[in-house]
Amino acid sequence: MSEANSIPLLKVSGLRKSFPGVLALRGVSLSLEKGEVLALIGENGAGKSTLMKILAGVQPADEGHYQVDGKNVQFRNVNEAMEQGIALIHQELNLCGNLDLAANIFLGREPTRRGLIDDVEMRSQTEKFLSKVGLNLPVETLAGSLPIGKQQLIEIAKALSCNARVLIMDEPTSSLSQKETETLFGVVKNLRSKGISVIYISHRLGEVKELADRVTVFRDGENAGELKKDQINHPNMVSLMVGRELSEFYDRKRHQPQKNILSVKGLCCPSFPDYPLSLEVHAGEIVGIAGLVGAGRTELLQTIFGVTPALSGTIEIDGEVKNIRSPQAAIRSGIALAPENRKEHGLVLPLSVRENCSLPCLQRDASVGWLNHKMEDRVTKQSVESMKIKTPNNEQKARFLSGGNQQKIVLGKWLAMKPKLLLLDEPTRGIDIGAKREIYKLMEKLAGEGMAILFVSSEMEEVLGMSDRTYVMHEGKISGELKQKELSDKAIMNLATGTLQVA
Amino acid sequence: MKKNILGIFILLVAIFVVTAMINPKFLNAYNMQNLIKWSSLYAIMSLGVAFVIITGGIDLSIGSVVGLVSVVLSICLKLEGMDPWSAIGITLILSLGIGLVHGLLITKAKVQPFVVTLCGLLVYRSLGRWLTDNQSIGPIPLEGDPGYVNIEQIYGLDFIFSGKIAIGSFNLPTPALFLLVLALAAAVFLRRTIWGRYLFALGNNEEGTRYSGIDTDRMKIIAYVLCSLFAGIAGILFAFELDSVQPAQTGEFYELYAIAAAVLGGCSLRGGEGSVLGVVIAAAVIRLIYNSINMVGISTHLEFGILGLVILLGVIGDEYLKKRVSQKQSLSKT
Numbered sequence: 001m002s003e004a005n006s007i008p009l010l011k012v013s014g015l016r017k018s019f020p021g022v023l024a025l026r027g028v029s030l031s032l033e034k035g036e037v038l039a040l041i042g043e044n045g046a047g048k049s050t051l052m053k054i055l056a057g058v059q060p061a062d063e064g065h066y067q068v069d070g071k072n073v074q075f076r077n078v079n080e081a082m083e084q085g086i087a088l089i090h091q092e093l094n095l096c097g098n099l100d101l102a103a104n105i106f107l108g109r110e111p112t113r114r115g116l117i118d119d120v121e122m123r124s125q126t127e128k129f130l131s132k133v134g135l136n137l138p139v140e141t142l143a144g145s146l147p148i149g150k151q152q153l154i155e156i157a158k159a160l161s162c163n164a165r166v167l168i169m170d171e172p173t174s175s176l177s178q179k180e181t182e183t184l185f186g187v188v189k190n191l192r193s194k195g196i197s198v199i200y201i202s203h204r205l206g207e208v209k210e211l212a213d214r215v216t217v218f219r220d221g222e223n224a225g226e227l228k229k230d231q232i233n234h235p236n237m238v239s240l241m242v243g244r245e246l247s248e249f250y251d252r253k254r255h256q257p258q259k260n261i262l263s264v265k266g267l268c269c270p271s272f273p274d275y276p277l278s279l280e281v282h283a284g285e286i287v288g289i290a291g292l293v294g295a296g297r298t299e300l301l302q303t304i305f306g307v308t309p310a311l312s313g314t315i316e317i318d319g320e321v322k323n324i325r326s327p328q329a330a331i332r333s334g335i336a337l338a339p340e341n342r343k344e345h346g347l348v349l350p351l352s353v354r355e356n357c358s359l360p361c362l363q364r365d366a367s368v369g370w371l372n373h374k375m376e377d378r379v380t381k382q383s384v385e386s387m388k389i390k391t392p393n394n395e396q397k398a399r400f401l402s403g404g405n406q407q408k409i410v411l412g413k414w415l416a417m418k419p420k421l422l423l424l425d426e427p428t429r430g431i432d433i434g435a436k437r438e439i440y441k442l443m444e445k446l447a448g449e450g451m452a453i454l455f456v457s458s459e460m461e462e463v464l465g466m467s468d469r470t471y472v473m474h475e476g477k478i479s480g481e482l483k484q485k486e487l488s489d490k491a492i493m494n495l496a497t498g499t500l501q502v503a
Numbered sequence: 504m505k506k507n508i509l510g511i512f513i514l515l516v517a518i519f520v521v522t523a524m525i526n527p528k529f530l531n532a533y534n535m536q537n538l539i540k541w542s543s544l545y546a547i548m549s550l551g552v553a554f555v556i557i558t559g560g561i562d563l564s565i566g567s568v569v570g571l572v573s574v575v576l577s578i579c580l581k582l583e584g585m586d587p588w589s590a591i592g593i594t595l596i597l598s599l600g601i602g603l604v605h606g607l608l609i610t611k612a613k614v615q616p617f618v619v620t621l622c623g624l625l626v627y628r629s630l631g632r633w634l635t636d637n638q639s640i641g642p643i644p645l646e647g648d649p650g651y652v653n654i655e656q657i658y659g660l661d662f663i664f665s666g667k668i669a670i671g672s673f674n675l676p677t678p679a680l681f682l683l684v685l686a687l688a689a690a691v692f693l694r695r696t697i698w699g700r701y702l703f704a705l706g707n708n709e710e711g712t713r714y715s716g717i718d719t720d721r722m723k724i725i726a727y728v729l730c731s732l733f734a735g736i737a738g739i740l741f742a743f744e745l746d747s748v749q750p751a752q753t754g755e756f757y758e759l760y761a762i763a764a765a766v767l768g769g770c771s772l773r774g775g776e777g778s779v780l781g782v783v784i785a786a787a788v789i790r791l792i793y794n795s796i797n798m799v800g801i802s803t804h805l806e807f808g809i810l811g812l813v814i815l816l817g818v819i820g821d822e823y824l825k826k827r828v829s830q831k832q833s834l835s836k837t
Contacts, residue, residue: 058714079716094711096704098775107704108715116695144707158715 007070009034009197010055010086010166015064017050024050026221027064032166035195037188039208039232042218042241043432048201051218052168055199056088057081085165089155089172097144102126104143105158129157133187147294149180153187160191167191168199173207174430177292177458178493185211203432205237206461217241241433252444254468254484258283260319261452262421264304267313271299272476276313279471279478281421281452286443288467289456291496295473297456298340301423304454305337306330318420331360336414338407340425340456346410349399353391356398357383357413364417383412388438404435411442422446424455428462440466460489474498508781510824511768514817515788522795529798532673538787538794540665540676544740546786547682548757549764550689551733553782554726556765557693559706559774560609560616562727564601564623565734565761567631569754572598572738574631577640577748584652587660591739598735599728601627606724624758631750641747664743678740682783685733690779702726706774734761763810764789767817788813 013029025047032038040048054061057075066073068084075081078088095104102122103110111118111125126139133153137146143154152172159167169188173181188198188211202208208215215227217240225240261283266276277300281287289297302308304315306324314321322333330337339345347356358365358376365375380394387408391401398406407427414422427443428436443466447453457463463470470482472495480495522529548565555562572594579590601623608619643661644651651657664681667674693699705712705719713719737757742748768785770777792813796806 077716078714082716088714090711090714094708094714096707096711096775098703098707099700103700103704107700107712108717110697110700112697116691117697117700 006033008032008067009069011065011067011070012051012055013065015051015054015061015066017047017054017059017061024221025054025061028218028221028223030216030223032197032199034165034197035192036213037192037198037200037211039200039202039212039215040218041202041205041208041215041237042224043434046218046224046241046432047221048218049170050221052088052170052199052201055081055166056086056168058088082162082164085163086168087159087162087164087166088168088170089152089159090170093148093151093155095143095151095154097142100140100142101130101137101154102139104154105129105161107158109162125161126157129161130154132160133157134183134190147180149176149183149293152176152180152184156187156191160196164196166197166199168201170201171203171430172200173202173204175293175458177294178460179292179497181207203430203436204459205234205433208237209233238433252286252466252468253448256284258285258450261317262304262454263316263319265314265316267300267303267315268311269296269299269303269476270308270311272296273311275477277478278313279481281454283420283450283452284447285468286447286453286455286466288463288470289454289473290458290460290463290470290492291456291473291479293458294475295496296476297473298425300473301337301339301425301454301456304330305335305423307337331417331419334418334420335423336360336417336419336421337423338410338414338425338427340429342403342406342410347398347406350397352395352397353384353389353401353409354380354394356409357394357416360413361416379416383409383416386415387412387442402432402435404431404438407431407435407439408442411439415446419451421452421454424453426457427455428457428459460492463487463492464489472496508769508778508784510820511781511784511788511817514813515784515791518788518791518795522791522798526798526800529794534794534798536667536674536676538790539679540744541793542787542790543676543678543682544737544744545757545760545764545790546783547678547685547733547740548737548761549768549782549786550686550779551730551737552758552761553765553768553770553777553779554689554693554702554733555616555730556762556770556772557702557706557774557777558723558726559709559772560723560726561620561762561772562605562623562730562734563617563620563758563762564605564627565730566754566757566759567624567627568598568601568731568734569738569741569757570748570750570752571627571631572735573642573742573745573748573753574635574640574750576739576742577642578634580642580653580657581640581644581650584650587653587656591660594739595732595735598731598738601735602728602731603724605731606727609727610720610723628751628755635750637750639747639749641745642742643746645747661743664740678744681736681740685736686779686783693777693779698722698725703775706776708775760786760789763814767814769821785817788817 008031010032014027015025016027017025028047028051042048053059057078057080073084105126106122111121123139130137133156135150135153143151156167172184176184192198200211209232212232213229215232215237217224219241227236259282260280262281265278268276291297299308303310306326306329309325315324317333324330324333343349354376357380361379365372384394389405389408389412391405398409428439443453464487468484470487471478472480472482472492474496475498479498482491528534552562552565575597576590576594579585579593580587605619605623608614609616643657663677666677668677701712701717701722705722709719741753745753764786765782766772767788768781789810792810793806796803796809
């Protein structure tokens with residue numbers, strides 16, 4: 001990477017962008033060389049996504065310079081950016097699940113013959129691009145039938161089919177399993193060796209360390225610093241991101257195991273009816289469930305919470321067998337769930353912070369169906385304070401809060417119900433590092449107060465850092481249980497991939 | 504034939520066979536001709552709304568468009584004494600214009616399709632009644648009715664739009680030919696052209712489709728224009744078929760039959776799914792049920808009830824089938 005003697009492939013400087021009420025970018029700059037993987041990191045709200053959207057032509061900047069190959073450019077839409085070879089791989093995937101792979105890859109650029117789509121040409125081209133990302137799938141496969149990791153690769157193949165020279169990847173691994181992540185990295189490294197540049201946004205510093213040639217750090221809409229290859233390590237990245245040193249990230253006090261809160265015996269989830277599951281969680285204990293995406297972890301939580309009632313088996317809460325056939329029954333038994341997809345299942349986005357926080361206890365606090373506003377305000381105030389939810393006021397719509405604050409609302413709304421067992425599904429997905437730490441602190445605090453916590457996570461560091469005990473799942477089975485002292489990433493991966501079975 | 508179409512096809516055959524066994528008159532040529540004619544008319548409207556449903560939208564105004572178009576056509580022919588082909592042209596332009604207005608309101612003014620077309624339903628219906636002072640009127644002169652010029656040409660049109668073509672001893676109603684042409688065109692459009700592909704794509708993931716560089720607003724407008732155009736063509740066919748148009752009644756509730764046929768034929772109201780063949784078969788099923796109720800001797804007061812139940816069960820069965828298929832797929836994958 002000869003930085004001195006060549007014009008950078010892509011260069012922006014002095015970019016400013018404001019949204020109503022927010023100054024998202026306050027004059028940031030960034031440059032990218034050919035064949036370079038540049039990681040862009042920063043807390044949520046630092047302006048990374050805004051910059052990506054400007055680079056890819058989704059939205060224009062208010063002011064600033066944008067050069068490609070040394071020439072000034074201004075993109076009015078995604079197409080114009082694509083013509084220059086700049087493609088955005090979105091955080092929320094943009095494939096059409098009802099169309100096949102060929103149709104997805106060539107969407108908007110279908111080869112035609114006499115006005116009709118030339119399927120033969122399109123399919124043979126598709127095969128070429130699929131093999132570039134290491135996929136060997138029939139082109140007639142419906143995109144919606146693929147797991148998310150493969151969909152991501154399809155998106156990359158789609159970008160390559162537009163002759164992309166720069167791939168912008170926004171949190172590409174946020175919903176991938178370890179194995180899928182490895183595949184993705186293999187593809188990215190391969191593309192780099194072929195001279196394709198990548199701008200990589202991630203909250204996962206381990207990935208950044210593995211992949212990036214250079215790191216640019218944003219903080220509060222400004223450049224906070226840059227790290228060269230040999231400077232890329234956790235402490236450097238974290239201190240640039242938060243502007244201070246983070247002493248102890250996973251601050252766990254170990255509690256003496258107390259009485260059993262949750263005891264599951266022979267539970268058969270509808271998604272994997274052949275594998276009865278048994279596990280227990282004690283008061284004050286934080287138990288992790290590790291495993292690959294699709295191993296049945298989310299389904300297990302959903303069954304315990306009554307979303308998809310169990311086919312057989314028993315769930316005991318606090319020593320009492322509960323018949324949980326619905327979320328209502330679960331809540332009555334003292335169970336709360338913060339679901340994986342908080343925007344869809346955890347929150348009502350168009351409602352305010354207050355309305356979200358008070359939603360679960362409305363019935364409890366209502367008198368004959370009338371809303372109890374006083375109670376509602378009290379519950380909200382309590383949640384906002386104890387969760388440290390950053391919101392201008394309690395009437396702010398949940399949609400306008402950052403991912404971290406949204407997750408805090410999800411947690412906050414349950415705490416008013418004083419659950420005995422808290423189920424967390426990917427509690428920190430897509431959340432910035434500062435908010436992550438606060439979520440961890442909360443988990444620690446709640447466990448300290450005697451709550452039993454069972455959480456599912458695909459982030460190895462999180463499982464290693466937070467759990468007192470870990471169950472590992474593999475294809476619907478619990479393939480093993482690891483005590484604190486047996487816990488290591490290798491042990492988890494062995495169990496998660498089914499390499500090793502522990503009784 | 505795809506699985507989801509197979510289901511509706513089996514339903515069609517089953518009702519057909521059962522009715523034929525109970526009442527052999529069902530099979531006589533006259534009844535068959537009628538059945539084909541009405542099925543064709545319904546299917547044309549249903550295909551129109553299928554375009555819109557595939558994009559994830561809805562059009563509730565179809566019945567009123569049918570009513571207004573047949574009123575306007577009749578007025579042009581009777582009161583204005585217009586050249587019949589120009590009259591046809593005007594009605595087609597009218598329906599294109601209606602679709603364009605719907606599309607623009609939905610994409611540019613961001614009004615929800617349900618609201619836009621519900622208002623359309625009310626406006627076009629009342630417009631038709633106002634234009635005619637709520638008096639019935641027809642595209643062709645009834646016996647001894649003065650006031651029509653170009654009589655010969657009008658009868659020519661009548662043959663084109665509601666005539667019969669003898670094939671051996673069987674008289675094929677011309678609407679069936681219209682359906683054949685329109686269905687083929689719709690199938691090619693949806694399955695073989697980029698625009699059809701874009702409709703399916705945006706119905707499934709509008710944002711993603713826009714990020715693929717597609718003008719999704721324009722595609723949606725096209726869908727609503729096609730929907731109203733098909734409703735307009737159906738309106739012309741209905742006008743000649745009925746001979747006498749009742750401004751308050753002609754086309755009433757047809758939007759519901761059209762939507763029902765589209766849904767029964769495999770379109771998901773969530774968008775992104777649907778097939779021409781399925782919709783045509785489903786429209787035929789709906790007409791067939793009517794016919795069977797008469798033939799079998801069930802009280803006609805039960806028509807709506809039976810229709811409603813069949814559609815409900817059909818859609819439930821379809822969902823069940825889909826679930827089974829996707830379960831099988833996920834099993835074979837692991």
